C-alpha cells in the first residue's frame with residue numbers, strides 16, 4: 452500500500468514532490484494548506500475562521516483542520532494517498548489513528564533553514580493550477596505568468612518575511628516532535644531536500660515509489 456505523510460518545514464518541496472508522486476502512482480494528493488486556501492478564497496464559514504491563522508503562519512486550530520479534512524476522508528480511504536502538511540502536531544497524528552487512517556511511511560524532507568528562507572522568499576504561485584514557481588530557481592517561461600494556464604502568478608500572503616520566520620518557528624515548536632513520533636513507530640524515511648527538484652523526484656521514487 453502507498454499511504455504516506457510528507458513531513459518537513461515549509462518550503463521543503465513537499466507539495467511539488469507530492470504532486471509528482473501522486474501523478475506517477477495514481478494516488479490522492481491531499482494538502483490541508485490547499486484545502487484551507489480554497490475555503491478562504493470561497494469565503495466559507497470555516498475559511499473565515501482559518502484566514503488570520505493562515506496569513507500569519509500560525510497553525511489553524513485542530514478542530515477546524517480536522518473538520519475540513521473529514522470532508523475528504525472518503526478520498527483518503529482509497530488504496531493510496533499522500534497527506535501533505537497533515538499532521539502538524541501530535542494531536543493531529545493521533546486523530547489519524549482515531550479515524551483509522553493508516554500511515555505506511557512518514558517521509559521527512561530534511562533541509563537547511565537558509566535554503567528554506569531562500570525558497571520561500573522567491574516563491575510564486577498560480578492560484579488556478581496551484582503550482583509553484585521560483586523567481587530564480589524555477590522561473591516561469593513568460594514573466595510572472597503560469598506556464599500551464601497563463602494566469603498571473605502571485606506571492607502567497609504568508610510568504611512575506613515575518614510570516615516565513617513565524618512558520619519556521621511553528622514548525623520547530625509544534626511539528627518537529629512528530630519526527631520522533633514516527634521514528635518510534637519505525638515508519639520514518641529521510642529525504643535530503645536540499646537538492647534539485649529532479650534529484651529529489653528520482654530518490655523519492657526509488658525509495659518509496661516501487
Ligand code: AMP
Nearest residue numbers: 483484504505508509510511536537539
Ligand atoms: P501549507 O500550504 O502546508 O504551507 O500550509 C499553509 C498554512 O495553512 C499553514 O501555515 C497553516 O496556517 C495552515 N495549515 C495547513 N495545514 C495545517 C494543519 N495540518 N494544521 C494546522 N494548520 C494548517
